[in-house]
Amino acid sequence: MEKELRLMKGNEAVAEAAIRAGTDGYFGYPITPQSEILEYLMEANPGETTGMVVLQAESEIAAINMVYGGAACGKKVMTSSSSPGISLKQEGISYIAGAELPCLIVNVVRAGPGLGAIQPAQSDYFQSVKGGGHGDYHLIVLAPSSVQEMADFVELGFELAFKYRNPVMMLSDGAIGQMMEKVYLSPQKERSSDSPLWATTGKPASRPRNFITSLDLDPYGQEVFNNKLQAKYAEIREKEVRYEEFLCEDAEYLLVAYGTSARVSQKAVQILRGEGIKVGLLRPITLFPFPTKRIYELAGKVKGMLSVEMSAGQMVEDVLLAVNGKVPVKHFGRLGGIVTTPEEVVENLKSKIIGG
């Protein structure tokens, strides 16, 4: 079946893609700049068509725990929020990671800390890729840089979540969530009636009871479990790295940026190329797993890198780890909800890397 072309906001695209992906349940709570997701789903009323459950919870905390309950039944369930709300969800996310449950969490990032501002930011990078809640765990983190990718990563997110029994976060930002672009939408998929073997669906006589927990009071057992989780993350690091390169073949300098900053950086590359400066862009699509190997390879070819991120310098730490001292790496980014301009990127690459 052919894909349908629509003009949509990123947030609306997530909601429509969720219905079309055959999602079983969405549990959310209003917060700017992502409330359109819940609004769109309530308006679309997929309960009448696909049978998808859409519920406005009493809090972000309740919403993520509803996701826990649905995911433990083997259902395709998701939630969405923005930074302060995602902070509230962290305990639940840790439980979901600890119980090895698949789900999709969308974070349309706004500026922080605290209530911060409602404008786009990328200051939740550490929280997203390093764990976020308590304990040694990782989310698989997908970073869309277009409305199209916000739609596409719903299905990809569920695919990865179920493949690894691991929560997946779509780390978007207020700019991509709010802007309108054309988007090709996949045809409607039917909701699956199959349940994974581990799911709590009511114990038939044919199998032992299933229970979902993250508790093991025996420290030796807990260590075995932690090692199992780490082995899973190692496999994810090995197999699921995704990134996009723009004019990297002959590049002497490299910009590393994701999401909105990648769009801005792409424009900066074009300006710099116009001036005869050979600059390329590496855009991580997965932030966990991070494209460490590829950045290390590129560090052998370029003279320096600028990590562009609307934060005080979070992803730059992973770039520095990947480069391992081979070439200079600097960070540039605006804070507080200000979107970096291409001209600022050009200027900072020149002052911090080329002239530095």
Add this chain to the structure above:
Amino acid sequence: MIEATGIKEIIKPENLAYRKTDIMTDNILSYCPGCGHGTAHRILAEVIDEEELQSQTIGVSPVGCSVMMYNYLDVDIQQAAHGRAPAVATAIKRLMPEKFVFTYQGDGDLAAIGTAETIHACNRGENILIIFINNGIYGMTGGQMAPTTLPGMKSSTSPFGRDVKTMGNPLKMTDIVATLPGTYYVTRQSVHTPANVRKTKKAIRKAVQYQKLDKGTCFIEIVANCPSGWKMTPVQSNKWMEETMFPFYPLGDLKTPEE
């Protein structure tokens, strides 16, 4: 030996007066001797067995003494974060409305950290059963003051007795949820005597029927003893419960369906 005593002659189906329900596993309970949890588990398991609900049941255990309920009941169970069981159960029931879904929560879990989830699940009238074990204390963490601790009652965090001026008053969650339109059947029971066990079991059986009929939230509080936390023998604790807990938390139905 069996031959000699003639026991083999006695063990016959027609002579069976009582047996442990298969819904209770053979795992050793982690509960203290004399605690009400074991009895509450058993009657819940008996109802699931008698109503042939094993394949239909999904339970949600809390954080607290009953966190490992999944070791004791032979049904599918999810262990929820502290206080969040009603939110977890909400999603289970919404996604699988044909299943029998219950939560089993203590007073710290349900009436302190989980107050919002409890009230909102009840207010939405989620078609689930909430079993609320109220022993007026945090048992698992070693006897700290709970939202349900009585005025003047001593605990490890109210060593001179609960001073309501500085520590607040005990919260009667069952009375609160009874006022909400979403609840259908709200009752307060106990399991400290055979008669009370029978009443509580009857209440659970009613809740099962109401859930089948999609009537809304059923809420059963079981006022229970905590011999370890209260630093009493089981017998003393039951006596103290009757004399001190019941006047504050009177047993009986708070909301019954309009017949």
